[in-house]
Each structure stands twice: as structure tokens, then as C-alpha cells.
Amino acid sequence: MLRILRLPALDQVIEILSAQESETLLMAGGTDILPRPAALASTRLLIDLSQVAELQGIALDAEGRIRIGAAVTHQEIVDHPLIQRKAQLLSMACSSIGSVQIRNLGTIGGNLANASPAADSLPALVCLAAEVALASPRGIRFLPVSAFILGPGRTARAADELIESVRIPVVTGRRVAFFKKAGQRRGMCCAKASVAMCAHRHGDGRLTKPRVAMGAVAATVISVPAAERVLADRVLTMAVIEEAAAACCEAAQAIDDIRSTASYRRHVVGALLTEGLAEIYDHMQDLARRQARRRRRRS
Amino acid sequence: MKCTVVGKRVERKDARAKVTGETIYPSDRSREGMLWVVAVRAAHPHARILSIDTERAAAAAGVVRVLTARDVPGENAFGIQFHDMPVLCSDRVRYLGDVVALVGAESRRAARQAAALVAVDYQPLALLTDPEQALDPATPALHPGGNILHEVHFHKGNISVGFQKSAVIVERSYQLPMMDHAFLETEAGLSYFDENDVLCVESCGQYIYRDRKQIASVLGLAEEKIRVSAEMVGGAFGGKDDITVQIQLALMTYVTGRPAKMVASREESIVAHSKRHPASMWFKTGASKSGKLMAVEARFLSDTGAYASLGGPVLNLMAEHAAGPYLVPHVKVDGHVVYTNNGFSGAFRGFGCTQACVGIESQMDLMARALRRDPLAFRQANVLHQGDAAGLGYEMKTAVGAEPTIRAARAGKLYRQRRRIKKDRTHVSPSLAPFIRRGVGVASQMQGLGLGVGIEDQAEVEVVLGPGGAVRVKVGTTEIGQGAYTAYAQMTAERLGVPLEQVEIVGADTGTCPDSGATTASRTTYAVGNAILLAIAKLEQRRSAWAAQGTGRENLSARANFTVPTQDRQLGDGLPHLLYSYGTHVVLVEVNTLTGEISVEAVEAYLDGGRVVSPLGFEGQSEGGIAQGIGYTLFEEVLLDRGRFLNTNFDTYILPSSKDVPTAIHTVPIEVMEKSGPLGAKGISETCTVGVAPAILNALEDAIGIRFVRLPVRAEDVILAREESPHES
Amino acid sequence: MRVDIELGINGSRSRFAVEPDERLVSTLRDRAGLTGTKQGCKIGECGACSVIMDGKLVPSCLVLSASADGADLLTVEGVAQDGNLSDLQQAFVAEGAIQCGYCTPGMLLAGEYLLSRYQRPDTAQIKEAIAGNLCRCTGYTKIVAAIRKTAKKRSLVKSSAQGR
Known part of the structure; x- marks a missing residue:
């Protein structure tokens, strides 16, 4: 018989988890769990996390990182000024999740726990060097997202642990970022493949510290060091973009499934990177032209 | 003739109740003491049933009754054309939607849980999933008459002469997918015995009187003991033309005496109900050097799946429309429709014209190009x-609006300015502009209206004049969203000279409304409209007779029956038609050659359905038809693997969303008045969607130089095709 | 074992005993008798069951009723006030944004939710706002137009009020 506990405080959840009751399911928004018809069939205890006070809120933590509570919804992330200013890439990625209805229910913690290879938030979190905070009776431990996600539906969360929050280091300076996704349609779709990128932008047209990550082209979200190496410290040109795109295609280990084909996925990650970088390139050209005009006017 | 109500942008009669949530749909109905009914469907797409054990299910908590074939009192079969679909299978299942048992329980949950306890022992049989294999006489038959449901062989002139006279000959094969109607409301209904012991079925069908007849034969009851209604339905598009839940509900109520309710889950709906026929088509067409069409040769292989449904007539309409709205001296059409274990297919908006139009309109473009x-x-x-003589040789006797739609399309903005519009890249980041290609494509089409020769096609209505000028019109057709009730009311108000608000449409109940025929085949505005005008004429005759006698009467009613006229000579079931609607679509597509993404950016639709009765409804039909056409061309395909459905809900069966349909849709009425039509009207509910797919395909070739011959065309196909054609610029 | 919950529906509070895995859409339709909220897919893809819960648009098929305990809900039945259609409802009627009407309740609430967040949404924002609401009949064009016109009307009313 299914029992539902809607708990208000983190320590209550942790207490139950440490009791190691079998067939306990943690749920926040439910947008990944409830569409599956058999999801609740074998569950005896469902813990509804959506009201847990400690899992709410977006703010800077003691170390100056952005802390996003695990039960914060995708739409709250999209709308939050701190995210828009300091982690715009995540805002972009979360805005492409499902529909607004789904974004109003689904949470960042749930997206992590579900560990879908196609999850939109994950490539962004990887690029932003985000860490997952896991709470347990032993306290809180931090794991980089890439270490937390182990495979489709598999994470490094221990049975008595709970995703408490996501922490994102704040980086200063001029940044560029994009999240691009190929779906089965434009509105509300699951990614056939996705690419996230962020980097520092310099006045001379160089990008530094680029981070590139891809979704739905491997068993987990993957970062693409080869593409990052191509982009790092180089003036962005269409030739550089082409080279980085090829590195993305090379890195994809895609499969065929009902949504798309392996070969298309391999192809399209390069295309998505090209699109995103070309827009950045055009943007930087535009800035440079404007700057030149200003300089001419001054002289 | 000048109209004051007809042709005006009036509100839909049902709009207010629909925006407040007051409208009661079949799935909203309930009744004290009702049972929830859940169907136990086949576990194999083709198997012999060795035994059915309902004991555990019947003993489960809350279960009132589990029905099997033994509980069917009358004929255990139904179907629109042939009664070949078992109500409850006892010896064999032919697709996953076949029903072996019905569970009636006190709650939906109990019914569902008990359904899983019905133990059926199957012996799987060899699957027939390849339509080509179905043509082979050596293949074991799915039905007593063999695997070929129907075939057509037509010719006009001499096809080899036609090709001899052709300077340009184009030959292509086309593959078309199985498509789901995806009506937003799944099959649903409620049944009960009323106080007079009449078995009432409040349901979602497209033809209440035919439903009643079928229920009666299954139950062995007189039709008068059954009442079927289906007033407001959450979409149908042909997918509720075949019986869905009606018989199952009636049977449960008949056996248990209790009210019963059924609502299909989406997964069940996609598996169980009919689909658009998947088909392979081969076309060879020729034209003279001077650009005159000389020959059209076509071969069709249509897959009706496990049961006939309307597979025969759909093939007939494919043949009828194979040569499009064109004058072609030499035509040869051959086609087969076969049984397989691939679900089952039946009526779907367009009804064979959709498929044929993809072929002929692609060919027209290829020939024009050559x-x-x-x-x-x-x-x-x-x-x-x-x-003129139509493709199959009979004379086009009624108004033909094809040419005016083409002329208007040529003069339209999209077509006239296509060179400029195609070059526009202002919406794209400059470095990406070289990767963006735009193309403009066109397609013209015609669509037979009504059921065609050999199928009874009548509409009876009753018009009642009440006190204070109130007018009630009783019609037997269903309001499935198409807006027909509003059109009926407009025609009534127009002819009687009363305000629209005084006209009430009472719809789709065999207990109160006459038999107006099926809500299909673009027929209702025309057929029901004509019947209404006939009834009003009778009323006015009587009224003036009474006026002459100096007596008046407040309550006055008249019934009238209108028969849709047909061609004299029958070429097949429902073949051919006398009346057609016409249209030409112009489509702008944009292809992102980096990602392969295709988007339809703008559509102009020039449609001739005679006089437009209800402009809002006309435009709405057109816009919705375009969205469905976009779905057919770019997104939708029911995927089957060895008879099993792979995508049974909207996460994997992809419908176009708001972001996948352009807002730039321009619908232009080309009103070629039809003399036999009510106030000159016909109908456009199918022609508005038929040409969309080939227009998109033609626009794609214009954009990227690739001819796609398989639907749906996805980004994957664009990338693959470009990789395979390296010479393409 | 049923769970006792309380819901505020369209301004009035009611108590229900629900199954632990019961979805809000079922509670509304089968227990509260509010059948205006429709069900089309039960997996959050079609939007027909959309309601506004505590100010947010949600698919009620993906909300456990037990998790909604205490929530305030707006369903289609609560949009019109005292029998008067809202401006958005009027626009749906006038623009012809309704055909079979089965998506209409969800569409209306998606529109209301959008207009509660943006004063003058552009076409792209409107399309995004209803991208989770599938419509099989209308092709969306007239729905987008109805929302756009309502937004325009509301912001005109607002700006003239501010002007005074």
C-alpha cells in the first residue's frame, strides 16, 4: 500500500532515508516519475520533497557560489535575476525544458536525480562547473555534476542521501554562452541532442576557458575537451568554429532510438555548436564594429 | 443572392459553453451507480486464443462482471462496410486492439486492476506485416476471403499512346505513413437503461443511426429499444466513424442492467482505433513538349491492417483522385488494399485523396520542372x-473551381513575390545566412464531396417553429468541432429571416433527431443544409396556406429529406462523385541545412467549397487542416514493429505544437457557387488539408533541390539526403 | 488508505478523501464534478488538464492530489465571474479560437497565466506560452490572435488608467 509523506524539513527526510525503508521513492515535481504508468506500482513510501524548506531558494552561499535548492523549479531558475546575470547558460537551458507547465513543476534536483542523458539542464551545469550537494546523516558532501551522473537513471547518490542543492561558482568578466537543442519539433520536446557552451570573451575576439558539453549523445552528459582545446585562447573565426564542431561530432557516442538516429545525432551536435558559435561570432563582430565607430568618433 | 446572416463572421453557437467548461463531452458523462468498463485487449498482434480464464478477474474486489464472446447475444461482429470485426474475440486476434474481454467494476481502478487478471492463453500465429507479402496467394489468409480486401483497375484512353506522345516522363515511388487522428478527447461514452427500458448510449460516434443499427445487431435487440446520441465530441477527423466504445458499453449495460462508462487511455486509443492508411504508390506521368498532360499511370498498395473498415472506399478514392484536378487523356490506375496485422486503418480526413494528392502533385511539380x-x-x-472528362473518364457535371483557385494563388503575395521572399535572411544571424534555404511550393487538389455512387447518402432534418419566433432544427449529425451547427443555424436564420439567436440546433440523438447521415465526407453543410432549406420551404408553404385560410398556428414543424445527387454510372463503392471541392495551397518553407530542421513559415490557401456560410469556421477549418497537413508531412507516423505499436502517447507520437505551425496563414475563399448547394455552398473540411503535404514537398525541392518521396520528412532525412547528393549546391 | 486533503477551488474550499496515487485531474473531474478540466494524455504532454495552482500553470495530471493539499486552484469553471465571460474568453469566442473545444479550458488557463506574467507578450512569447497545449482542430492561429488581442486590450486599459 502506497503511503505519501509530504515533509516540511530536511532533517525529517534524512531521518527516514537513514532508516533505510525499502521501496522509498523521493519525488519533487514528479514530471519524470508520474508519466510512467508503473512508477508508483512498487513504491511503498513516497516522500514529497516539494515543500521541504531547505530545498528552496536561489541565493549566494557562504563561499560566494550560487546555491539553487534542489526543489527549485525550472521556471524559477529561468526567471531569477541572479541566474540571468551570473549563470545565464542555465537559464537558457532550463527555458527549453518541456512546456511552461512542466517547468512550473519540474525541479533542478529532479532533473539531476533522474539522470536522463537527454536532460536539458545537465550540459549547462557541466559547463558551469556546478557541484551537487548531497545531504545525509554524515553531513553534506559535494560532487561535480559529471561525477554525480553515472549513467541513464544512475547517479552517485547513496540510498540515505538526498540532493540538497546545486552550487555554481560565480565567474566574473565578460562571458558568452549558448544552449542549443535539436528536438522532434520546436515546441515542447525532448532533446535528440543538445550542446551547451560558455566561455570568457575578450575584446580581441579571443575566447578563453571555453567549456562545451553535450546531451543525448552518450549514456550521460559529456563534456568535450577536444572542442574546448580548439576554442581556447583563439580568435573566433568560422574556420575555428568548423574545427570545434568536428571535435563535437567526433566525441559523440550516439545511439539510434525512437527519437532519432545515431548518425544524425553525431552530425547535429556539430551543427548546433556551429549555430551557437556563429551567433557569438556575429555578436562579437558587431561589438567590435561599434567599438571602432566609437573610437573614430572620439578621435 | 445577397445574404445577411450567411457569410457573416458570427460567433459559434457552441462557443460560450465551450469557454466556460459547461459543455458536456462523452468523457464527462456519468450516472449514479455506473460501472467503469475496461477492455482487455490482445497481447499478441496475431494469435489463436486457446483459452480465456476470467475467474480471478471476476472474483476481484469491486468487479461486477467480466464479459467474453459467450456473453454476446446477437452477431459477434461489426464494421461499417463488412461486419468483420469481432466485438469480443473468442478464437483469434488479428491486432493489438482486438478485445477479448470487458471488465465492469465499481471503480475505474478496480476495473483496470481486474483487467490485468484476465488470463488468456495464446498461440502466436505467423505475422503478416508486409503488404507486399499480403499480395502473395501463398501467404496464410487473415480473413476467409484472402488477404486482398479490394482491388481497382481503371483505364481511360491508351496509356502507352499517352507516354508515346509525352516529351517528358517522370516516374517516382512514394511511401506514406500510418497517421493517428489524435483527437484530443479519446473514445468515451456512457450507457444506461432509461425509465422506458430503452438502452441509451451517449457516445462519440460520427453516425448515430449506423451505430444504433450495429448495436442492435450485436445485442439482438430492436433498434427502437436503443437510443444513441453524440452531440458534442472532442474531435474525430474520421477516427470515430468506426464504432469504438459504443457496442462495448451497450453490451455491459445490457448484461448487467447497470449504467456503464468507458474512457480510453491515450495509449489504448492509439492502439485501438482506425488510422490513415499507410500506402506505397508508384506514379508515372507524361506531358507533351508544349506542356499538355498526356498520361498518368499509378499503382497503389494500401494497408488496411487487420480489418476492412473503409479500406475499399479509401482505395477507390485514391484511384478517383489519382489524376488530380487535371484533364488527362490517358490514365491507368491499379491498386490493391490488403489485410495485415498492422493495426487497422479507416476513414481519415481526406480519405484517400490525401495519399493520391501527394503523388500526383509531386509529379506535377517534377514535370513542370523538367x-x-x-x-x-x-x-x-x-x-x-x-x-471535361475526369481522370476516370466520367464527366465533371457540376461547378469546377479548380482553375479560379490556381489563378488566385498565382496572383497572391507569396507566389508573386516568391523570389524576394525566398532571399530574405533578415531574421538570421549573418554568418548563418548561407545555411538557410527557403522555398515556395504549390499544390492543387480536388476532393469528392459526399459518399459517392452506390452508398446511401441522405440527410433528413426537422425544423420546428415554436412560440415567439423560436426555431429549433433537429439534425442527426455530430458536432465534432467542425462548426457545422453554426452553419446550419446561419442557413436557417437566413432563409427564415429570423435573428441567429432564435435558432437552436438540437443535435445527434436518435431519440429526438432524424437520420441526417454520417458526419463525414465533407458532406454535412451541403446535405444537411439542403435538407434544412427543403424543410423550411415546406413550412412556408403550409404557413401561407394557413394564412390564406385566415388561421394561424404557433407550433409548426416540417421534416425534409435530401439525397445527395450522384453520377449516373457506378465505378465502385462510393465511386465516383458528382460534387467536388477544390483548392490550391502555396507554402513557404525554410530549411536550416546545418541541422536539417524544416519549418513552414507561411501558407496561403485558396479554397473553393462554394459559398462560404461561416467565415470564421471556414478559416478555422483551413488553419487546422494546414496544421494537420504539416503534421502528416513533417512529424507524424505511427511506428510499428512486428505488429506492436512503438509510440502510443504524445511524448513519442509527435503532433505539431503552436511553435511548429505558422501564424502567417492566409485563407482566401474562392466562392464558385454550386447550383445544387444550399445557397450555393458545398464544404471544405477535407480539401483544406489534402494539398498541404505535396505543397511542402514541392517547396522543399525548391529550397534545397531534394525531392522527398517518403513522409514524414524529418531533419534526419534532410541531412541524409544532402550527404547522399554531394552535387547539390 | 485514503488521504484527506483540502483544496481551494475557484474560491471555495472543499475536503476530499483521495487515493494516495490519485492525480489532481481525477479529483477535479470525478470527485469535485468539475469536468471542464479535460484529460488528453495523462503524461503532461497535451496540456488539456492545465489548471492554475497557487498562481502557477500546471498539468493537473502530473500533480498528486495528496501533494496539492491546501493549494488554491483556478479551473476553467472559475474564469468567468458571475456569468460574465472574461475578456480572454470573449476573445476566444469572437476570434473563432474554438472548434471541438476540448483543448480550450487548458488553452484559456495558459493564456491567463501568460497574461499574468507579461503585459504585452509578442507572438513568440504567446506561442511559447501555449506550446504545452496541443490543439488538433484550430492550427493555433486564432488562439494566438485571441491572446494577443486580449493582451493589447488589457494594456490599453492599464495605460489609460495610469494616464489619469
């Missing part, structure tokens, strides 16, 4: 006119 002719001018030069 002849270096303007694609619309080429069509215009070959278009059918009244009095």
Missing part, C-alpha cells in the same frame, strides 16, 4: 473545367 515551366501555370494549363 519542362521549365512555372508550376502554377503548368497546372492552370491542364486544369479540369466543367464538362
Whole structure:
């Protein structure tokens, strides 16, 4: 018989988890769990996390990182000024999740726990060097997202642990970022493949510290060091973009499934990177032209 | 004739109740003491049933009754054309939607849980999933008459002469997918015995009187003991033309005496109900050097799946429309429709024309290209006119609006300015502009209206004049969203000279409304509209007779029956038609050659359905038809693997969303008045969607130089095709 | 074992005993008798069951009723006030944004939710706002137009009020 506990405080959840009751399911928004018809069939205890006070809120933590509570919804992330200013890439990625209805229910913690290879938030979190905070009776431990996600539906969360929050280091300076996704349609779709990128932008047209990550082209979200190496410290040109795109295609280990084909996925990650970088390139050209005009006017 | 109500942008009669949530749909109905009914469907797409054990299910908590074939009192079969679909299978299942048992329980949950306890022992049989294999006489038969449901062989002129006279000959094969109607409301209904012991079925069907007849034969009851209604339904598009839940509900109520309710889950709906026929088509067409169409040769292989449904008539309409709205001296059409274990297919908006139009309109473009002719001018030069011989040779006797739609399309903005519009890249980041290609494509089509020769096609209505000028019109057709009730009310108000608000449409109940025929085949505005005008004429005759006698009467009613006229000579079931609606679509597509993504950016639709009765409804039909056409061309395909459905909900069966349909849709009425139509009207509910797919395909070739011959065309196909054609610029 | 919950529906509070895995859409339709909220897919893809819960648009098929305990809900039945259609409802009627009407309740609430967040949404924002609401009949065009016109009307009313 299914029992539902809607708990208000983190320590209550942790207490139950440490009791190691079998067939306990943690749920926040439910947008990944409830569409599956058999999801609740074998569950005896469902813990509804959506009201847990400690899992709410977006703010800077003691170390100056952005802390996003695990039960914060995708739409709250999209709308939050701190995210828009300091982690715009995540805002972009979360805005492409499902529909607004789904974004109003689904949470960042749930997206992590579900560990879908196609999850939109994950490539962004990887690029932003985000860490997952896991709470347990032993306290809180931090794991980089890439270490937390182990495979489709598999994470490094221990049975008595709970995703408490996501922490994102704040980086200063001029940044560029994009999240691009190929779906089965434009509105509300699951990614056939996705690419996230962020980097520092310099006045001379160089990008530094680029981070590139891809979704739905491997068993987990993957970062693409080869593409990052191509982009790092180089003036962005269409030739550089082409080279980085090829590195993305090379890195994809895609499969065929009902949504798309392996070969298309391999192809399209390069295309998505090209699109995103070309827009950045055009943007930087535009800035440079404007700057030149200003300089001419001054002289 | 000048109209004051007809042709005006009036509110839908049902709009207010629909925006407040007051409208009661079949799935909303409930009744004290009702049972929830859940169907136990086949576990194998083709198997012999060795035994059915309902004991555990019947003993489960809350279960009132589990029905199997033994509980069917009358004929254990139904179907629109042939009664070949078992109500409850006892010896064999032919697709996953076949029903072996019905569970009636006190709650939906109990019914569902008990359904899983019905133990059926199956012996799987060899699957037939390849339609080509179905043509082989050596293949074991799915039905007593063999695996070929129906075949057509037509010719006009001499096809080899036609090709001899052709300077340009184009030959292509086309593959078309199985498509789901995806009506937003799944099959649903409620049944109960009323106080007079009449078995009432409040349901979602498209033809209440035919439903009643079928229920009666299954139950062995007199039709008068059954009442079927289906007033407001959450979409149908042909997918609720076949019986869905009606018989199952009636049977449960008949056996248990209790009210019963059924609502299909989406997964069940996609598996169980009919689909658009998947088909492979081969076309060979020729034109002379001067651009005259000389020959059209076509071969069709249509897959009706496990049961006939309307597979035969759909193939007939494919043949009828194979040569499009063109004058072609030499035509040869051969086609087969076969049984397989691939679900089952039946009526779907367009009804065979959709498939045929993809073929002929692709061919028209290919020929125009080969002849270096303007694609619309080429069509215009070959278009059918009244009095011409149609593709299959009979005379086009009624108003033909094909040419005016083409002429208007040529003069339209999208077509006239296509060179400029195609070059526009202002919406794209400059470095990406070289990767963006735009193309404009066109397609013209005609669509038979009504059921065609050999199928009874009548509409009876009753018009009642009440006190204070109130008018009630009783019609038997269903309001499935198409807006017909509003059109009926407009025609009534127009003819009687009363305000629209005084007209009430009472719909779709065999207990109160006459038999107006099926809500299908673009027929209702025309057929029901004519019947209404006939009834009003009777009323006015009587009224003036009474006036002459100096007596008045407040309550006055008249019934009238209208029969849809047909051609004299029958070429097949429902073949051919006398009346057609016409249309030409112009479509702008944009292809992102980096990602392969295709988007439809703008559509102009020039539609002739005679006089437009209800402009809002007309535009709405057109816009919705375009969205469905976009779905058919770019997104939708029911995927089957060895008879099993792979995508049974909207996460994997992809419908176009708001972001996948352009807002730039421009629908232009081309009102070629039809003399036999009510106030000159016909109907456009199918022609508005038929041409969309080929217009997109033609626009794609214009954009990227690739001819796609398989639907749906996805980004994957674009990338693959470009990789395979390296010479393409 | 049923769970006792309380819901505020369209301004009035009611108590229900629900199954632990019961979805809000079922509670509304089968227990509260509010059948205006429709069900089309039960997996959050079609939007027909959309309601506004505590100010947010949600698919009620993906909300456990037990998790909604205490929530305030707006369903289609609560949009009109005292029998008067809201401006958005009027626009749906006038623009012809309704055909079979089965998506209409969800569409209306998606529209209301959008207009509660943006004063003058552009076409792209409107399309995004209803991208989770599938419509099989209308092709969306007239729905987008109805929302756009309502937004325009509301912001005109607002700006003239501010002007005074």
C-alpha cells in the first residue's frame, strides 16, 4: 500500500532515508516519475520533497557560489535575476525544458536525480562547473555534476542521501554562452541532442576557458575537451568554429532510438555548436564594429 | 443572392459553453451507480486464443462482471462496410486492439486492476506485416476471403499512346505513413437503461443511426429499444466513424442492467482505433513538349491492417483522385488494399485523396520542372473545367473551381513575390545566412464531396417553429468541432429571416433527431443544409396556406429529406462523385541545412467549397487542416514493429505544437457557387488539408533541390539526403 | 488508505478523501464534478488538464492530489465571474479560437497565466506560452490572435488608467 509523506524539513527526510525503508521513492515535481504508468506500482513510501524548506531558494552561499535548492523549479531558475546575470547558460537551458507547465513543476534536483542523458539542464551545469550537494546523516558532501551522473537513471547518490542543492561558482568578466537543442519539433520536446557552451570573451575576439558539453549523445552528459582545446585562447573565426564542431561530432557516442538516429545525432551536435558559435561570432563582430565607430568618433 | 446572416463572421453557437467548461463531452458523462468498463485487449498482434480464464478477474474486489464472446447475444461482429470485426474475440486476434474481454467494476481502478487478471492463453500465429507479402496467394489468409480486401483497375484512353506522345516522363515511388487522428478527447461514452427500458448510449460516434443499427445487431435487440446520441465530441477527423466504445458499453449495460462508462487511455486509443492508411504508390506521368498532360499511370498498395473498415472506399478514392484536378487523356490506375496485422486503418480526413494528392502533385511539380515551366501555370494549363472528362473518364457535371483557385494563388503575395521572399535572411544571424534555404511550393487538389455512387447518402432534418419566433432544427449529425451547427443555424436564420439567436440546433440523438447521415465526407453543410432549406420551404408553404385560410398556428414543424445527387454510372463503392471541392495551397518553407530542421513559415490557401456560410469556421477549418497537413508531412507516423505499436502517447507520437505551425496563414475563399448547394455552398473540411503535404514537398525541392518521396520528412532525412547528393549546391 | 486533503477551488474550499496515487485531474473531474478540466494524455504532454495552482500553470495530471493539499486552484469553471465571460474568453469566442473545444479550458488557463506574467507578450512569447497545449482542430492561429488581442486590450486599459 502506497503511503505519501509530504515533509516540511530536511532533517525529517534524512531521518527516514537513514532508516533505510525499502521501496522509498523521493519525488519533487514528479514530471519524470508520474508519466510512467508503473512508477508508483512498487513504491511503498513516497516522500514529497516539494515543500521541504531547505530545498528552496536561489541565493549566494557562504563561499560566494550560487546555491539553487534542489526543489527549485525550472521556471524559477529561468526567471531569477541572479541566474540571468551570473549563470545565464542555465537559464537558457532550463527555458527549453518541456512546456511552461512542466517547468512550473519540474525541479533542478529532479532533473539531476533522474539522470536522463537527454536532460536539458545537465550540459549547462557541466559547463558551469556546478557541484551537487548531497545531504545525509554524515553531513553534506559535494560532487561535480559529471561525477554525480553515472549513467541513464544512475547517479552517485547513496540510498540515505538526498540532493540538497546545486552550487555554481560565480565567474566574473565578460562571458558568452549558448544552449542549443535539436528536438522532434520546436515546441515542447525532448532533446535528440543538445550542446551547451560558455566561455570568457575578450575584446580581441579571443575566447578563453571555453567549456562545451553535450546531451543525448552518450549514456550521460559529456563534456568535450577536444572542442574546448580548439576554442581556447583563439580568435573566433568560422574556420575555428568548423574545427570545434568536428571535435563535437567526433566525441559523440550516439545511439539510434525512437527519437532519432545515431548518425544524425553525431552530425547535429556539430551543427548546433556551429549555430551557437556563429551567433557569438556575429555578436562579437558587431561589438567590435561599434567599438571602432566609437573610437573614430572620439578621435 | 445577397445574404445577411450567411457569410457573416458570427460567433459559434457552441462557443460560450465551450469557454466556460459547461459543455458536456462523452468523457464527462456519468450516472449514479455506473460501472467503469475496461477492455482487455490482445497481447499478441496475431494469435489463436486457446483459452480465456476470467475467474480471478471476476472474483476481484469491486468487479461486477467480466464479459467474453459467450456473453454476446446477437452477431459477434461489426464494421461499417463488412461486419468483420469481432466485438469480443473468442478464437483469434488479428491486432493489438482486438478485445477479448470487458471488465465492469465499481471503480475505474478496480476495473483496470481486474483487467490485468484476465488470463488468456495464446498461440502466436505467423505475422503478416508486409503488404507486399499480403499480395502473395501463398501467404496464410487473415480473413476467409484472402488477404486482398479490394482491388481497382481503371483505364481511360491508351496509356502507352499517352507516354508515346509525352516529351517528358517522370516516374517516382512514394511511401506514406500510418497517421493517428489524435483527437484530443479519446473514445468515451456512457450507457444506461432509461425509465422506458430503452438502452441509451451517449457516445462519440460520427453516425448515430449506423451505430444504433450495429448495436442492435450485436445485442439482438430492436433498434427502437436503443437510443444513441453524440452531440458534442472532442474531435474525430474520421477516427470515430468506426464504432469504438459504443457496442462495448451497450453490451455491459445490457448484461448487467447497470449504467456503464468507458474512457480510453491515450495509449489504448492509439492502439485501438482506425488510422490513415499507410500506402506505397508508384506514379508515372507524361506531358507533351508544349506542356499538355498526356498520361498518368499509378499503382497503389494500401494497408488496411487487420480489418476492412473503409479500406475499399479509401482505395477507390485514391484511384478517383489519382489524376488530380487535371484533364488527362490517358490514365491507368491499379491498386490493391490488403489485410495485415498492422493495426487497422479507416476513414481519415481526406480519405484517400490525401495519399493520391501527394503523388500526383509531386509529379506535377517534377514535370513542370523538367519542362521549365512555372508550376502554377503548368497546372492552370491542364486544369479540369466543367464538362471535361475526369481522370476516370466520367464527366465533371457540376461547378469546377479548380482553375479560379490556381489563378488566385498565382496572383497572391507569396507566389508573386516568391523570389524576394525566398532571399530574405533578415531574421538570421549573418554568418548563418548561407545555411538557410527557403522555398515556395504549390499544390492543387480536388476532393469528392459526399459518399459517392452506390452508398446511401441522405440527410433528413426537422425544423420546428415554436412560440415567439423560436426555431429549433433537429439534425442527426455530430458536432465534432467542425462548426457545422453554426452553419446550419446561419442557413436557417437566413432563409427564415429570423435573428441567429432564435435558432437552436438540437443535435445527434436518435431519440429526438432524424437520420441526417454520417458526419463525414465533407458532406454535412451541403446535405444537411439542403435538407434544412427543403424543410423550411415546406413550412412556408403550409404557413401561407394557413394564412390564406385566415388561421394561424404557433407550433409548426416540417421534416425534409435530401439525397445527395450522384453520377449516373457506378465505378465502385462510393465511386465516383458528382460534387467536388477544390483548392490550391502555396507554402513557404525554410530549411536550416546545418541541422536539417524544416519549418513552414507561411501558407496561403485558396479554397473553393462554394459559398462560404461561416467565415470564421471556414478559416478555422483551413488553419487546422494546414496544421494537420504539416503534421502528416513533417512529424507524424505511427511506428510499428512486428505488429506492436512503438509510440502510443504524445511524448513519442509527435503532433505539431503552436511553435511548429505558422501564424502567417492566409485563407482566401474562392466562392464558385454550386447550383445544387444550399445557397450555393458545398464544404471544405477535407480539401483544406489534402494539398498541404505535396505543397511542402514541392517547396522543399525548391529550397534545397531534394525531392522527398517518403513522409514524414524529418531533419534526419534532410541531412541524409544532402550527404547522399554531394552535387547539390 | 485514503488521504484527506483540502483544496481551494475557484474560491471555495472543499475536503476530499483521495487515493494516495490519485492525480489532481481525477479529483477535479470525478470527485469535485468539475469536468471542464479535460484529460488528453495523462503524461503532461497535451496540456488539456492545465489548471492554475497557487498562481502557477500546471498539468493537473502530473500533480498528486495528496501533494496539492491546501493549494488554491483556478479551473476553467472559475474564469468567468458571475456569468460574465472574461475578456480572454470573449476573445476566444469572437476570434473563432474554438472548434471541438476540448483543448480550450487548458488553452484559456495558459493564456491567463501568460497574461499574468507579461503585459504585452509578442507572438513568440504567446506561442511559447501555449506550446504545452496541443490543439488538433484550430492550427493555433486564432488562439494566438485571441491572446494577443486580449493582451493589447488589457494594456490599453492599464495605460489609460495610469494616464489619469
